[in-house]
Amino acid sequence: MKKHYLLLLCIVGFISSDIQCQTYDTTQYYGKMNYVFANVNKTLVTTGLLRDYGIDFLNLDNYTGAIVNDSNFTALDEWRMLYASLYSQQINGNAGMLYLDTLNRLLNQYGSSANPVCFTGLYYNYQSLDPNTVNNNWMYVSNDQLYDVSGRSQSPYINNEMFAIAPIRQAGQIGANQLIFRSNLFFGNTGKVISYIQIDPKGTGVYQTVSLNAAFTVNYDTAGFYNVNIQVVYTDNTVKYAHTKLAVYGNDQSLALNNRHAETFAGTGPPYRHEAFIYGRRGPYIPRL
8 A cells, every 4th residue: 555655754753752752652553643643634534534544454446346356356354354454544433333343243143154155245435645635735744744734725635435245154065055145244334225236156147136135046066166246236326346256065074164264254263364464443453373
C-alpha cells in the first residue's frame, strides 16, 4: 500500500521529541498515526474508514467487485484479511464495524459440516487521502503532523469501494450439496439492498439465480477443485462480481479431513496461522500459534 508522504511522517514521528512521546506512544503503530492525524478534522472522513490510517493486509485496489481476476480470488483467509484491513482503518466512530471476536463467533455458527456451505460478503465504502493532498494545498505538514487548510478548493479524501465474498466452509462432496447466502453474513456500509444473486458453482459459465436466506442444491459429479463465480445485483442496478473455489471430495474420510481444515478457517478448529494477520483497533492481537 502506498502511504506516500504519510510513511515519511510516521518514520519521523518515531524519533519525535520527548514531549510528543508523552502524549503519543510513537513506538506503536497507532501512536504514530494518531500523532500524524491529531490536528485533522476526522469528522470529514464520513465513512469512518481511512485507508491511510490503517494497515493493508492485502492490496485493497484488487477488491472492488468490478472484475474478477487472479488477484482477487477470495477464500475465507483472504476475506478475514480484508475485514481486518477495514477494521484497522477506523479513525472515528462512524464505521460501526463488528468487534473481531463478535465476528468470529458469528462465523463459527455456520462453519461446521452440519450446515450448508455458507457464503459471507463484504461491501464497504472507505476513503483515502489523495496522493496530491499536500502538493495541492488541501492539507499542510507542520512539525511532522497534518493540518487542514481552511477554504481549500476541494476535499482531500477519495471515495473507494471494497467487495468480496468467500465460503465459510470450503468443502463439498460428490453428489448433492446445499449452499446458501445468508443476509446476516453480508457486512457493509453502502446502504444498498441486494435484489438477487447469480452463481456459477462449477466455473462453467452457467449461472443460476438464487435469493438471500434460501438454500439451494448443487450437484457435483466428480471430485476436484471448482471455480465458483458470483454476481450480486442490487436494487439500484449495481452489479458486483466475486469468485472463490470449492474443494469437492469423493469419500467420507477425505471430506472429513477437509472439513476440519475448513472449520479452522471459520475459527471452530485449531487456530490457523493466518490469524496472525488479524489486528485489533489498538494494534495487533497476539497471534495464536
